[in-house]
Amino acid sequence: MTPEARLKDPEARLQHALDVSYRYLGYRDRTVLEVRRHLEGKRVEPSTIDEALTTLLEQGYLDDARFARQFAEDRRTLDAWGSDRIERKLAQAGVDPELIAVALGAQDGDAELEAAVALLQRRYRTAPENDRERDRALGMLVRKGYGLELAYDAVRAFERTAA
Known part of the structure; x- marks a missing residue:
């Protein structure tokens, strides 16, 4: 034709x-x-x-709910992203805020804290010993998409486990 x-x-x-x-x-x-x-x-x-x-x-080729669930799970597992970063990326991709909330609700706060501490353990051999090192660790977590309060908690928990 x-x-x-x-x-x-x-x-x-x-x-x-x-x-x-x-x-x-x-x-x-x-x-x-x-x-x-x-x-x-x-x-x-x-x-x-x-x-x-x-x-x-x-x-069934398009399903924003399925996309949001898989994206959130993959970014948490493969890239160690926090909820804030996942939420921003899903919003940029045009996913409805309700679907984003459902996809992010699959992981509770304790699991996200554990993931942040595990990321710190993989990235740093020892716990931060001074304010500069703490700020570096905190900044890395925030860039990965963890909320500031959760990042503070993760750095403190990492310092306790490494001590």
């Missing part, structure tokens, strides 16, 4: 949008917003984008 004919045929436009989406989703899970932006970047018509997204949702 020629490009001109595809522009006139709604079914061909939808199939083109779906093909572009399937290739994009072939690399990893995406959010609805990410796929929408990708299709917009490919100059797909807005009505065709809506149809394609509806089809992808019905087929």
